[in-house]
Amino acid sequence: xxxxxxxxxxxxxIECNACVTACKNEHEVPWGINRRRVVTIADGKPGERSVxxxxxxxxxxxxxxxxxxxxxxxxxxxxxxHSKDLCIGCGYCFYACPFGAPQYPKVGNFGxxxxxxxxxxxxxxxxxxxxxxxxEKYGANRLAEGKLPLCAEMCxxxxxxxxxxxxxxxxxxxxxxxxxYGSGAWGWKTAYRETIES
Amino acid sequence: MSSFARFIRPAIGAWALxxxxxxxxxxxxxxxxxxxxxxxxxxxLLQEMDRIQGRVSIPDQRSGVLMQPAGREWRExxxxxxRWIGGVAxxxxxxxxVIFYLTRGMVRLESGRSxxxxxxxxxxxRFVHWMTATCFIxxxxxxxxxxxxxxxxxxxxxxxxFSEWSQWAKFAHNYLSFxxxxxxxxxxxxxxxxxxxxxxxxxxxxxxxxxxxxxHPPARRFNAGQKGIYWIVVIGGGLVAATxxxxxxxxxxxxxxxxQMAQIVHSVVAVLFIAAMLAHIxxxxxxxxxxxxxxxxxxxxxxxAREHHxxxxxxxxxxxxxxxxxxxxxxxxxxxx
Numbered sequence: 001x002x003x004x005x006x007x008x009x010x011x012x013x014i015e016c017n018a019c020v021t022a023c024k025n026e027h028e029v030p031w032g033i034n035r036r037r038v039v040t041i042a043d044g045k046p047g048e049r050s051v052x053x054x055x056x057x058x059x060x061x062x063x064x065x066x067x068x069x070x071x072x073x074x075x076x077x078x079x080x081x082h083s084k085d086l087c088i089g090c091g092y093c094f095y096a097c098p099f100g101a102p103q104y105p106k107v108g109n110f111g112x113x114x115x116x117x118x119x120x121x122x123x124x125x126x127x128x129x130x131x132x133x134x135x136e137k138y139g140a141n142r143l144a145e146g147k148l149p150l151c152a153e154m155c156x157x158x159x160x161x162x163x164x165x166x167x168x169x170x171x172x173x174x175x176x177x178x179x180x181y182g183s184g185a186w187g188w189k190t191a192y193r194e195t196i197e198s
Numbered sequence: 199m200s201s202f203a204r205f206i207r208p209a210i211g212a213w214a215l216x217x218x219x220x221x222x223x224x225x226x227x228x229x230x231x232x233x234x235x236x237x238x239x240x241x242x243l244l245q246e247m248d249r250i251q252g253r254v255s256i257p258d259q260r261s262g263v264l265m266q267p268a269g270r271e272w273r274e275x276x277x278x279x280x281r282w283i284g285g286v287a288x289x290x291x292x293x294x295x296v297i298f299y300l301t302r303g304m305v306r307l308e309s310g311r312s313x314x315x316x317x318x319x320x321x322x323x324r325f326v327h328w329m330t331a332t333c334f335i336x337x338x339x340x341x342x343x344x345x346x347x348x349x350x351x352x353x354x355x356x357x358x359x360f361s362e363w364s365q366w367a368k369f370a371h372n373y374l375s376f377x378x379x380x381x382x383x384x385x386x387x388x389x390x391x392x393x394x395x396x397x398x399x400x401x402x403x404x405x406x407x408x409x410x411x412x413x414h415p416p417a418r419r420f421n422a423g424q425k426g427i428y429w430i431v432v433i434g435g436g437l438v439a440a441t442x443x444x445x446x447x448x449x450x451x452x453x454x455x456x457x458q459m460a461q462i463v464h465s466v467v468a469v470l471f472i473a474a475m476l477a478h479i480x481x482x483x484x485x486x487x488x489x490x491x492x493x494x495x496x497x498x499x500x501x502x503a504r505e506h507h508x509x510x511x512x513x514x515x516x517x518x519x520x521x522x523x524x525x526x527x528x529x530x531x532x533x534x535x
Binding site: 010011015017020032034037038039040041042043046047048049050051053062065066067068069070071085086087088089090091092094095096097098099100113183184186187189190 | 236237238239240241243250251252253254255256257258260261262263264265266267268269270272273276277343344345347348352357358360361364365368445448454457458461
Protein backbone atom coordinates (compact mmCIF):
# COMPACT_ATOMS: atom_id res chain seq x y z
CA UNK A 1 0.00 0.00 0.00
CA UNK A 2 1.07 3.46 -0.79
CA UNK A 3 1.60 6.03 1.94
CA UNK A 4 0.11 9.20 0.48
CA UNK A 5 1.88 12.47 1.23
CA UNK A 6 2.07 16.05 0.03
CA UNK A 7 5.36 17.73 -0.83
CA UNK A 8 5.70 21.38 -1.74
CA UNK A 9 8.91 22.25 -3.57
CA UNK A 10 9.15 25.84 -2.36
CA UNK A 11 11.84 26.64 -4.93
CA UNK A 12 9.26 26.09 -7.66
CA UNK A 13 6.14 27.63 -6.12
CA ILE A 14 5.24 30.87 -7.87
CA GLU A 15 2.34 31.71 -5.55
CA CYS A 16 -0.26 31.53 -8.32
CA ASN A 17 -2.85 30.17 -5.84
CA ALA A 18 -4.24 27.84 -8.51
CA CYS A 19 -4.12 24.95 -6.01
CA VAL A 20 -6.27 27.00 -3.60
CA THR A 21 -8.79 27.80 -6.33
CA ALA A 22 -8.86 24.28 -7.73
CA CYS A 23 -9.52 22.85 -4.26
CA LYS A 24 -12.33 25.27 -3.51
CA ASN A 25 -13.97 24.55 -6.85
CA GLU A 26 -13.53 20.79 -6.89
CA HIS A 27 -15.07 20.30 -3.45
CA GLU A 28 -17.43 23.29 -3.37
CA VAL A 29 -15.76 24.26 -0.10
CA PRO A 30 -18.02 26.57 1.96
CA TRP A 31 -17.43 30.31 1.98
CA GLY A 32 -14.77 31.35 4.47
CA ILE A 33 -13.03 27.98 4.54
CA ASN A 34 -9.80 27.25 2.70
CA ARG A 35 -8.63 23.70 2.79
CA ARG A 36 -5.40 24.77 1.12
CA ARG A 37 -3.57 28.08 1.17
CA VAL A 38 -0.31 29.50 -0.09
CA VAL A 39 1.83 31.23 2.53
CA THR A 40 4.61 33.54 1.42
CA ILE A 41 7.46 33.82 3.89
CA ALA A 42 9.77 36.85 3.93
CA ASP A 43 7.48 38.46 1.40
CA GLY A 44 9.25 41.02 -0.78
CA LYS A 45 12.64 40.35 0.82
CA PRO A 46 15.58 38.45 -0.61
CA GLY A 47 15.13 34.73 -0.07
CA GLU A 48 11.35 34.92 -0.21
CA ARG A 49 9.64 31.54 -0.54
CA SER A 50 6.03 30.51 -1.02
CA VAL A 51 4.71 27.24 0.36
CA UNK A 52 1.36 25.67 -0.47
CA UNK A 53 -0.02 24.13 2.70
CA UNK A 54 -3.02 22.01 3.62
CA UNK A 55 -3.58 19.08 5.94
CA UNK A 56 -0.37 17.05 5.69
CA UNK A 57 -2.08 13.78 6.68
CA UNK A 58 0.45 13.28 9.46
CA UNK A 59 1.86 10.04 10.73
CA UNK A 60 0.42 9.57 14.24
CA UNK A 61 -1.85 12.56 13.58
CA UNK A 62 -2.21 15.00 16.52
CA UNK A 63 -5.81 15.84 15.58
CA UNK A 64 -6.81 12.20 15.85
CA UNK A 65 -4.98 11.82 19.15
CA UNK A 66 -6.71 14.72 20.90
CA UNK A 67 -10.23 14.34 19.45
CA UNK A 68 -12.59 13.78 22.40
CA UNK A 69 -15.04 11.73 20.31
CA UNK A 70 -12.45 9.86 18.22
CA UNK A 71 -13.95 10.95 14.89
CA UNK A 72 -10.70 10.64 12.89
CA UNK A 73 -9.46 7.60 11.05
CA UNK A 74 -6.49 6.85 8.83
CA UNK A 75 -7.14 5.05 5.55
CA UNK A 76 -5.00 2.25 4.21
CA UNK A 77 -3.29 4.88 2.04
CA UNK A 78 -2.26 6.86 5.12
CA UNK A 79 -4.84 9.60 4.50
CA UNK A 80 -6.27 11.16 7.67
CA UNK A 81 -10.04 11.56 7.36
CA HIS A 82 -12.82 12.38 9.80
CA SER A 83 -16.52 11.82 10.25
CA LYS A 84 -18.64 14.97 10.30
CA ASP A 85 -21.45 12.93 11.84
CA LEU A 86 -19.35 12.26 14.93
CA CYS A 87 -17.55 15.64 15.12
CA ILE A 88 -18.92 17.87 17.90
CA GLY A 89 -17.05 21.02 16.83
CA CYS A 90 -15.08 21.38 20.06
CA GLY A 91 -11.98 22.86 18.43
CA TYR A 92 -9.41 20.52 20.00
CA CYS A 93 -7.97 19.28 16.68
CA PHE A 94 -7.44 22.88 15.79
CA TYR A 95 -5.37 23.51 18.92
CA ALA A 96 -3.26 20.42 18.21
CA CYS A 97 -2.70 20.77 14.45
CA PRO A 98 0.74 22.16 13.52
CA PHE A 99 -0.48 23.21 10.07
CA GLY A 100 -3.71 25.04 10.87
CA ALA A 101 -5.68 22.59 8.75
CA PRO A 102 -8.94 22.16 10.73
CA GLN A 103 -11.45 24.93 10.19
CA TYR A 104 -15.01 25.59 11.32
CA PRO A 105 -17.87 27.11 9.38
CA LYS A 106 -19.24 29.19 12.29
CA VAL A 107 -16.34 30.58 14.29
CA GLY A 108 -17.26 32.14 17.62
CA ASN A 109 -21.03 31.69 17.62
CA PHE A 110 -21.20 30.76 21.34
CA GLY A 111 -18.92 27.85 20.67
CA UNK A 112 -21.28 26.23 18.21
CA UNK A 113 -18.58 26.15 15.61
CA UNK A 114 -20.27 23.57 13.41
CA UNK A 115 -18.59 20.52 11.97
CA UNK A 116 -14.88 20.73 11.35
CA UNK A 117 -13.75 20.84 7.73
CA UNK A 118 -10.31 20.06 6.36
CA UNK A 119 -8.44 18.71 3.36
CA UNK A 120 -9.47 15.13 2.59
CA UNK A 121 -6.63 14.43 0.15
CA UNK A 122 -9.51 14.30 -2.35
CA UNK A 123 -10.56 11.08 -0.64
CA UNK A 124 -14.01 12.00 0.69
CA UNK A 125 -15.20 10.62 4.00
CA UNK A 126 -16.74 7.57 5.65
CA UNK A 127 -19.80 7.58 3.35
CA UNK A 128 -19.94 5.31 0.28
CA UNK A 129 -17.32 6.34 -2.32
CA UNK A 130 -18.70 8.83 -4.81
CA UNK A 131 -22.10 9.09 -3.10
CA UNK A 132 -24.10 12.32 -2.97
CA UNK A 133 -23.88 12.43 0.85
CA UNK A 134 -20.12 12.08 0.71
CA UNK A 135 -19.84 14.87 -1.84
CA GLU A 136 -22.03 17.23 0.19
CA LYS A 137 -20.07 16.70 3.40
CA TYR A 138 -16.50 16.24 2.21
CA GLY A 139 -16.34 17.01 -1.50
CA ALA A 140 -15.18 14.89 -4.40
CA ASN A 141 -13.54 11.51 -3.92
CA ARG A 142 -10.89 11.53 -6.64
CA LEU A 143 -8.77 8.89 -4.95
CA ALA A 144 -11.58 6.35 -5.34
CA GLU A 145 -11.55 7.16 -9.08
CA GLY A 146 -7.82 6.46 -9.23
CA LYS A 147 -6.88 10.14 -9.46
CA LEU A 148 -4.56 12.13 -7.24
CA PRO A 149 -5.52 15.35 -5.39
CA LEU A 150 -6.47 18.06 -7.87
CA CYS A 151 -4.28 20.77 -6.26
CA ALA A 152 -1.13 18.82 -7.07
CA GLU A 153 -2.40 17.43 -10.37
CA MET A 154 -2.92 20.86 -11.85
CA CYS A 155 0.03 22.71 -10.27
CA UNK A 156 1.53 24.64 -13.20
CA UNK A 157 5.14 24.45 -12.04
CA UNK A 158 4.77 20.97 -10.50
CA UNK A 159 5.86 22.48 -7.24
CA UNK A 160 3.15 20.72 -5.29
CA UNK A 161 3.55 16.97 -5.45
CA UNK A 162 1.06 14.42 -4.19
CA UNK A 163 1.30 10.67 -4.25
CA UNK A 164 3.14 7.85 -2.60
CA UNK A 165 5.64 9.34 -0.16
CA UNK A 166 8.59 7.35 -1.47
CA UNK A 167 7.92 8.27 -5.10
CA UNK A 168 7.47 12.00 -4.53
CA UNK A 169 10.52 12.05 -2.25
CA UNK A 170 12.50 10.42 -5.09
CA UNK A 171 11.25 13.00 -7.60
CA UNK A 172 12.25 15.80 -5.24
CA UNK A 173 15.69 14.26 -4.61
CA UNK A 174 16.35 14.03 -8.34
CA UNK A 175 15.32 17.65 -8.82
CA UNK A 176 17.64 18.81 -6.05
CA UNK A 177 20.49 16.75 -7.47
CA UNK A 178 19.99 18.11 -10.97
CA UNK A 179 19.59 21.76 -10.13
CA UNK A 180 22.01 21.68 -7.20
CA TYR A 181 19.82 23.23 -4.51
CA GLY A 182 16.63 22.73 -2.57
CA SER A 183 15.11 24.35 0.49
CA GLY A 184 13.79 21.04 1.77
CA ALA A 185 10.42 19.40 2.08
CA TRP A 186 8.47 21.91 4.17
CA GLY A 187 6.58 20.38 7.06
CA TRP A 188 7.86 16.84 6.54
CA LYS A 189 9.76 16.73 9.80
CA THR A 190 6.72 17.90 11.73
CA ALA A 191 4.23 15.74 9.86
CA TYR A 192 6.15 12.56 9.07
CA ARG A 193 9.17 12.83 11.42
CA GLU A 194 11.52 12.55 8.47
CA THR A 195 13.38 14.83 6.11
CA ILE A 196 14.51 14.33 2.55
CA GLU A 197 18.29 14.28 2.47
CA SER A 198 19.64 15.92 -0.65
CA MET B 199 55.48 58.88 -24.14
CA SER B 200 51.75 59.16 -24.42
CA SER B 201 51.70 56.76 -27.36
CA PHE B 202 53.68 54.23 -25.30
CA ALA B 203 51.25 54.56 -22.40
CA ARG B 204 48.35 54.14 -24.81
CA PHE B 205 49.95 50.89 -25.97
CA ILE B 206 50.97 49.50 -22.58
CA ARG B 207 47.78 50.25 -20.57
CA PRO B 208 45.43 47.78 -22.29
CA ALA B 209 48.21 45.20 -22.24
CA ILE B 210 48.61 45.52 -18.45
CA GLY B 211 44.86 45.49 -18.10
CA ALA B 212 44.57 42.30 -20.13
CA TRP B 213 47.29 40.62 -18.06
CA ALA B 214 45.67 41.66 -14.80
CA LEU B 215 42.34 40.30 -15.96
CA UNK B 216 43.90 37.01 -17.01
CA UNK B 217 45.65 36.67 -13.63
CA UNK B 218 42.42 37.43 -11.81
CA UNK B 219 40.49 34.79 -13.70
CA UNK B 220 43.20 32.18 -13.17
CA UNK B 221 43.55 33.01 -9.46
CA UNK B 222 39.80 32.68 -8.83
CA UNK B 223 38.61 29.09 -8.20
CA UNK B 224 36.60 27.61 -10.99
CA UNK B 225 32.96 27.89 -9.84
CA UNK B 226 30.74 24.83 -10.28
CA UNK B 227 27.49 25.49 -12.12
CA UNK B 228 25.48 24.70 -9.00
CA UNK B 229 27.27 27.24 -6.85
CA UNK B 230 26.96 29.84 -9.52
CA UNK B 231 23.22 29.92 -9.06
CA UNK B 232 22.15 28.82 -5.63
CA UNK B 233 18.97 30.65 -4.71
CA UNK B 234 18.60 28.68 -1.50
CA UNK B 235 21.80 30.10 -0.03
CA UNK B 236 19.92 33.19 1.04
CA UNK B 237 16.43 31.75 1.11
CA UNK B 238 14.29 31.26 4.18
CA UNK B 239 14.97 27.97 5.91
CA UNK B 240 12.36 25.89 7.68
CA UNK B 241 14.50 24.59 10.54
CA UNK B 242 16.07 27.99 11.19
CA LEU B 243 12.68 29.73 11.25
CA LEU B 244 11.26 27.12 13.61
CA GLN B 245 14.23 27.47 15.95
CA GLU B 246 13.89 31.23 15.97
CA MET B 247 10.30 31.49 17.11
CA ASP B 248 8.75 27.99 17.15
CA ARG B 249 6.40 28.91 14.39
CA ILE B 250 6.51 30.02 10.77
CA GLN B 251 4.34 32.87 9.65
CA GLY B 252 3.98 34.59 6.32
CA ARG B 253 1.58 36.48 4.13
CA VAL B 254 -1.50 34.99 2.50
CA SER B 255 -3.62 36.54 -0.22
CA ILE B 256 -6.89 34.96 0.96
CA PRO B 257 -9.12 36.98 3.32
CA ASP B 258 -8.49 34.75 6.33
CA GLN B 259 -5.29 36.36 7.63
CA ARG B 260 -4.99 33.83 10.47
CA SER B 261 -4.13 31.18 7.89
CA GLY B 262 -0.83 33.04 7.43
CA VAL B 263 0.63 30.81 10.13
CA LEU B 264 2.28 28.07 8.08
CA MET B 265 3.44 25.82 10.89
CA GLN B 266 3.35 25.73 14.68
CA PRO B 267 4.51 22.46 16.18
CA ALA B 268 3.63 23.71 19.72
CA GLY B 269 0.48 21.60 19.46
CA ARG B 270 2.67 18.59 20.18
CA GLU B 271 3.37 19.65 23.77
CA TRP B 272 -0.29 20.56 24.19
CA ARG B 273 -1.29 17.14 22.91
CA GLU B 274 1.02 15.53 25.46
CA UNK B 275 -0.56 17.61 28.20
CA UNK B 276 -4.12 16.89 27.13
CA UNK B 277 -3.69 13.15 26.61
CA UNK B 278 -1.25 12.28 29.39
CA UNK B 279 -0.53 14.95 32.02
CA UNK B 280 -4.11 16.18 32.43
CA ARG B 281 -5.47 12.66 32.88
CA TRP B 282 -2.91 12.02 35.61
CA ILE B 283 -3.47 15.36 37.36
CA GLY B 284 -7.24 14.96 37.21
CA GLY B 285 -7.23 11.29 38.14
CA VAL B 286 -4.90 11.72 41.11
CA ALA B 287 -6.67 14.87 42.37
CA UNK B 288 -10.20 13.51 42.14
CA UNK B 289 -9.65 9.86 43.06
CA UNK B 290 -7.18 10.95 45.75
CA UNK B 291 -9.77 13.27 47.26
CA UNK B 292 -12.41 10.54 47.12
CA UNK B 293 -10.05 8.11 48.84
CA UNK B 294 -9.22 10.66 51.56
CA UNK B 295 -12.92 11.31 52.13
CA VAL B 296 -13.78 7.61 52.32
CA ILE B 297 -10.93 6.96 54.77
CA PHE B 298 -11.93 10.01 56.80
CA TYR B 299 -15.55 8.91 56.92
CA LEU B 300 -14.61 5.38 57.95
CA THR B 301 -12.26 6.53 60.71
CA ARG B 302 -13.83 9.74 61.99
CA GLY B 303 -17.42 9.20 60.89
CA MET B 304 -19.99 11.96 60.78
CA VAL B 305 -19.15 15.01 62.89
CA ARG B 306 -22.01 14.80 65.38
CA LEU B 307 -23.84 17.54 67.21
CA GLU B 308 -22.27 16.89 70.59
CA SER B 309 -24.82 18.79 72.61
CA GLY B 310 -27.75 17.39 70.62
CA ARG B 311 -30.42 19.53 69.03
CA SER B 312 -31.87 22.43 70.95
CA UNK B 313 -35.03 22.59 68.87
CA UNK B 314 -34.45 26.28 68.33
CA UNK B 315 -33.10 27.49 65.01
CA UNK B 316 -31.37 30.54 63.65
CA UNK B 317 -31.37 31.80 60.06
CA UNK B 318 -28.03 31.14 58.44
CA UNK B 319 -28.65 31.74 54.73
CA UNK B 320 -31.61 33.70 53.35
CA UNK B 321 -33.56 32.70 50.24
CA UNK B 322 -31.47 34.77 47.87
CA UNK B 323 -28.21 33.32 49.20
CA ARG B 324 -29.56 29.81 48.87
CA PHE B 325 -30.85 30.49 45.36
CA VAL B 326 -27.43 31.76 44.27
CA HIS B 327 -25.72 28.80 45.92
CA TRP B 328 -27.92 26.20 44.25
CA MET B 329 -27.90 27.90 40.86
CA THR B 330 -24.09 27.90 40.91
CA ALA B 331 -23.98 24.36 42.30
CA THR B 332 -26.35 22.94 39.67
CA CYS B 333 -24.42 24.61 36.87
CA PHE B 334 -21.15 23.44 38.40
CA ILE B 335 -22.20 19.78 38.48
CA UNK B 336 -23.36 19.82 34.84
CA UNK B 337 -20.25 21.76 33.78
CA UNK B 338 -18.05 19.31 35.67
CA UNK B 339 -19.64 16.20 34.13
CA UNK B 340 -19.65 17.64 30.59
CA UNK B 341 -16.08 18.87 31.05
CA UNK B 342 -14.81 15.55 32.39
CA UNK B 343 -16.47 13.91 29.39
CA UNK B 344 -14.11 15.81 27.08
CA UNK B 345 -11.04 14.54 28.95
CA UNK B 346 -12.10 11.11 30.20
CA UNK B 347 -15.06 10.22 27.96
CA UNK B 348 -13.07 8.79 25.08
CA UNK B 349 -11.16 6.15 27.09
CA UNK B 350 -13.92 5.42 29.64
CA UNK B 351 -17.38 6.01 28.19
CA UNK B 352 -16.94 5.65 24.41
CA UNK B 353 -16.03 1.93 24.53
CA UNK B 354 -19.19 1.29 26.57
CA UNK B 355 -21.81 3.11 24.50
CA UNK B 356 -20.27 3.23 21.02
CA UNK B 357 -19.34 6.02 18.62
CA UNK B 358 -22.77 7.35 17.64
CA UNK B 359 -24.31 7.47 21.11
CA PHE B 360 -21.13 8.95 22.60
CA SER B 361 -20.92 11.62 19.91
CA GLU B 362 -24.60 12.54 20.38
CA TRP B 363 -24.19 12.80 24.15
CA SER B 364 -20.95 14.78 23.80
CA GLN B 365 -22.61 17.22 21.43
CA TRP B 366 -25.35 17.94 23.99
CA ALA B 367 -22.80 18.03 26.79
CA LYS B 368 -20.81 20.63 24.85
CA PHE B 369 -23.87 22.83 24.34
CA ALA B 370 -24.74 22.51 28.04
CA HIS B 371 -21.13 23.33 28.94
CA ASN B 372 -21.13 26.46 26.78
CA TYR B 373 -24.54 27.83 27.74
CA LEU B 374 -24.49 27.00 31.47
CA SER B 375 -21.20 28.84 31.77
CA PHE B 376 -23.19 32.08 31.81
CA UNK B 377 -25.39 31.41 34.89
CA UNK B 378 -22.34 29.81 36.53
CA UNK B 379 -20.27 32.95 35.99
CA UNK B 380 -23.10 35.13 37.32
CA UNK B 381 -23.29 32.82 40.36
CA UNK B 382 -19.56 33.13 41.02
CA UNK B 383 -19.76 36.92 40.81
CA UNK B 384 -22.75 37.00 43.18
CA UNK B 385 -21.03 34.64 45.63
CA UNK B 386 -17.99 36.88 45.56
CA UNK B 387 -20.04 39.99 46.30
CA UNK B 388 -22.50 38.63 48.84
CA UNK B 389 -20.09 36.71 51.06
CA UNK B 390 -16.88 38.75 50.75
CA UNK B 391 -17.50 40.49 54.10
CA UNK B 392 -17.42 37.23 56.04
CA UNK B 393 -14.47 35.74 54.18
CA UNK B 394 -11.56 38.04 54.89
CA UNK B 395 -8.91 35.94 56.70
CA UNK B 396 -8.39 36.90 60.35
CA UNK B 397 -6.53 35.80 63.51
CA UNK B 398 -9.50 33.61 64.50
CA UNK B 399 -8.74 31.48 61.44
CA UNK B 400 -5.18 30.75 62.59
CA UNK B 401 -6.50 29.52 65.92
CA UNK B 402 -9.13 27.45 64.10
CA UNK B 403 -6.51 25.85 61.85
CA UNK B 404 -4.17 25.22 64.82
CA UNK B 405 -6.92 23.35 66.61
CA UNK B 406 -7.69 21.20 63.57
CA UNK B 407 -10.99 22.89 62.90
CA UNK B 408 -12.91 20.37 64.95
CA UNK B 409 -12.40 17.82 62.20
CA UNK B 410 -9.43 16.24 63.91
CA UNK B 411 -10.40 15.36 67.48
CA UNK B 412 -13.62 16.66 69.02
CA UNK B 413 -12.56 20.23 69.59
CA HIS B 414 -14.79 23.18 68.67
CA PRO B 415 -12.58 26.18 67.96
CA PRO B 416 -14.45 29.48 67.80
CA ALA B 417 -15.41 30.85 64.40
CA ARG B 418 -17.33 33.78 63.03
CA ARG B 419 -19.90 33.35 60.23
CA PHE B 420 -17.39 31.44 58.12
CA ASN B 421 -14.57 29.36 59.56
CA ALA B 422 -11.15 28.98 57.93
CA GLY B 423 -12.25 25.90 55.98
CA GLN B 424 -15.27 27.68 54.58
CA LYS B 425 -13.16 30.70 53.75
CA GLY B 426 -10.87 28.33 51.85
CA ILE B 427 -13.82 27.01 49.85
CA TYR B 428 -15.02 30.57 49.25
CA TRP B 429 -11.70 31.65 47.79
CA ILE B 430 -11.40 28.43 45.76
CA VAL B 431 -14.82 29.19 44.24
CA VAL B 432 -14.06 32.86 43.62
CA ILE B 433 -10.52 32.45 42.25
CA GLY B 434 -11.00 29.02 40.65
CA GLY B 435 -14.39 29.98 39.26
CA GLY B 436 -13.01 33.25 37.95
CA LEU B 437 -10.13 31.44 36.24
CA VAL B 438 -12.25 28.73 34.61
CA ALA B 439 -14.77 31.34 33.47
CA ALA B 440 -12.14 33.65 31.96
CA THR B 441 -10.21 30.87 30.21
CA UNK B 442 -13.46 29.22 29.14
CA UNK B 443 -14.63 32.34 27.35
CA UNK B 444 -11.25 32.62 25.62
CA UNK B 445 -11.87 29.14 24.22
CA UNK B 446 -15.52 29.82 23.42
CA UNK B 447 -14.66 32.87 21.33
CA UNK B 448 -11.60 31.78 19.35
CA UNK B 449 -9.25 34.51 18.11
CA UNK B 450 -11.17 37.31 19.85
CA UNK B 451 -8.57 37.45 22.62
CA UNK B 452 -5.65 35.30 21.57
CA UNK B 453 -4.26 32.98 18.90
CA UNK B 454 -3.62 29.25 18.92
CA UNK B 455 -0.80 29.31 21.52
CA UNK B 456 -2.95 31.45 23.79
CA UNK B 457 -5.83 29.03 23.41
CA GLN B 458 -3.56 26.09 24.22
CA MET B 459 -2.48 27.90 27.39
CA ALA B 460 -6.09 28.78 28.19
CA GLN B 461 -7.12 25.14 27.80
CA ILE B 462 -4.28 24.05 30.11
CA VAL B 463 -5.27 26.56 32.83
CA HIS B 464 -8.98 25.82 32.32
CA SER B 465 -8.63 22.06 32.67
CA VAL B 466 -6.10 21.98 35.53
CA VAL B 467 -8.06 24.52 37.60
CA ALA B 468 -11.27 22.65 36.78
CA VAL B 469 -10.10 19.23 37.97
CA LEU B 470 -8.65 20.73 41.18
CA PHE B 471 -11.91 22.67 41.62
CA ILE B 472 -13.89 19.43 41.28
CA ALA B 473 -11.65 17.73 43.86
CA ALA B 474 -12.20 20.64 46.29
CA MET B 475 -15.95 20.54 45.69
CA LEU B 476 -16.05 16.81 46.49
CA ALA B 477 -14.79 17.72 49.97
CA HIS B 478 -17.30 20.59 50.18
CA ILE B 479 -20.18 18.29 49.22
CA UNK B 480 -18.99 15.67 51.73
CA UNK B 481 -18.82 18.03 54.71
CA UNK B 482 -22.10 19.64 53.77
CA UNK B 483 -23.99 16.34 53.62
CA UNK B 484 -22.87 13.09 55.25
CA UNK B 485 -19.76 14.60 56.84
CA UNK B 486 -21.44 16.76 59.47
CA UNK B 487 -24.69 16.50 61.34
CA UNK B 488 -26.88 19.58 60.96
CA UNK B 489 -24.77 21.20 58.24
CA UNK B 490 -27.01 20.62 55.22
CA UNK B 491 -29.88 22.56 56.80
CA UNK B 492 -27.88 25.77 56.38
CA UNK B 493 -28.31 25.53 52.60
CA UNK B 494 -31.47 23.39 52.74
CA UNK B 495 -34.02 25.23 54.81
CA UNK B 496 -31.64 28.08 55.51
CA UNK B 497 -32.02 27.67 59.28
CA UNK B 498 -29.58 25.84 61.52
CA UNK B 499 -30.03 24.54 65.05
CA UNK B 500 -28.73 26.94 67.66
CA UNK B 501 -26.59 24.18 69.16
CA UNK B 502 -25.01 23.54 65.76
CA ALA B 503 -24.25 27.23 65.45
CA ARG B 504 -22.78 27.26 68.98
CA GLU B 505 -20.50 24.32 68.26
CA HIS B 506 -19.30 25.43 64.84
CA HIS B 507 -19.78 29.21 64.65
CA UNK B 508 -19.78 30.40 68.27
CA UNK B 509 -18.68 33.97 67.55
CA UNK B 510 -21.26 34.33 64.79
CA UNK B 511 -24.02 32.98 67.06
CA UNK B 512 -23.13 35.43 69.84
CA UNK B 513 -23.24 38.24 67.33
CA UNK B 514 -26.61 37.16 65.91
CA UNK B 515 -28.12 36.54 69.33
CA UNK B 516 -27.10 40.01 70.42
CA UNK B 517 -28.72 41.39 67.31
CA UNK B 518 -31.96 39.47 66.89
CA UNK B 519 -32.22 36.56 69.28
CA UNK B 520 -32.92 32.97 68.25
CA UNK B 521 -35.69 32.16 65.84
CA UNK B 522 -37.88 30.52 68.51
CA UNK B 523 -41.14 32.35 67.89
CA UNK B 524 -42.18 29.69 65.37
CA UNK B 525 -42.96 26.11 66.30
CA UNK B 526 -40.12 23.77 65.34
CA UNK B 527 -41.69 20.31 65.29
CA UNK B 528 -39.11 18.60 63.14
CA UNK B 529 -36.16 19.88 65.08
CA UNK B 530 -37.89 19.32 68.42
CA UNK B 531 -38.55 15.71 67.46
CA UNK B 532 -34.97 15.06 66.48
CA UNK B 533 -33.75 16.72 69.66
CA UNK B 534 -35.89 14.35 71.68
CA UNK B 535 -34.26 11.29 70.18
